[in-house]
Amino acid sequence: MGTWTPLLLILIATSGYGFWYQRSRGRVVTASPKAQSEPLRLISSLEIGSELGSRVTLVQFSSAFCSPCRATRALLTDIVADLPDVVHVDIDAESHLELVRKLDIRSTPTTIILDARGLEVGRAVGAPRRDQVIATLANVK
C-alpha cells in the first residue's frame, strides 16, 4: 500500500496555485509608467499586421488549444463595435513568436492594450472582465 503524503502535498500545492490562478486570470493590469531615461518600447502596425486604432488598440494573442480565447474574442469584438477610435486585433500567438517574446507573453489569451503611439498601457492574462476593459479604455487619452 502507498501513503497519503504525495496526494496531500499535491492537493495543497495545486489549491494554492488554483486560487492565485482564479484571482489573476482576467484582471486588467495597467502598466506602471517608465522612468524618463528608459526608451519607449513601441509596438508598430507592422508587427501586429494591422493599423493601430486612432486612440487604443487591443491586441489579443490566441492559440488553438485555448478555451477562453473564443469568449475573449467575442467580448472584445462586442466592446469595440461601438468605439470608432479603438481597434481589436486577434493574433495567432504561435505564428508571431518574435512579438510574443518581445512582449513576454506566456499564456493565451493575453490582451495587450496599446495607446495611439503603440505603447503598452495595460494587459490582461485570461479572459478579461468587461467592466475592467471598459474602465481601462476610458482612461487612455
Added chain:
Amino acid sequence: MATINRNPSSIDQKNVRLIDARGPRFSATITTIILATTLVTHSKVLIGIQLVVFAIGAFAGPQKTPYAFLFKKFVKPRLSGDVPTEDVRPPQFAQKVGLLFAAVALVGTLLGHPIFFVVATGFALAAAFLNSAFNFCLGCEMYLLIARATHRFRK
C-alpha cells in the same frame, strides 16, 4: 471600430467542432478521483483504466470517453439553462497530455520505478484537479511555452 483577424487558427472558423463545455469539467472531476485513488493505492489496474480513458479522449475526442457518456446519460439531463459550448481542441490537448503522464506512470510502475509512477501520476492529478476545481485551461498555459521553447531550440 472593428476586429481584425490575424488568427488562422481562429475558433470562429466553420470547421471547428463545439462541444458542451460542462462535459470536460465533469470528466476532470472523475479523473481527479481516479488518479487520487491511484496515487494512494499504487493500483496498476486503475492507472491502466485511466490510460485507456485518456487514449480515447486524446484520439477520438473528450466527448467520446466513458466519463463523457456518464455526463450525457446522468448529469446533462438534470442541468438546465443555456448550454455553454467550447472548442473541442483545448480539452483534447489536455487528454493528450494526460495520456503521456499516464503512460510514463504505468511504464514506471511496471518496470519497478515507483518514483516515475508517483511523479507522473501526481502531474496528471494536479492538472485534472486544477481543471475540475478552478476551470484551469492546460492548453492556454502550456502550449505557448512549448512553442516558445521548441522554436528557440530549432533555431
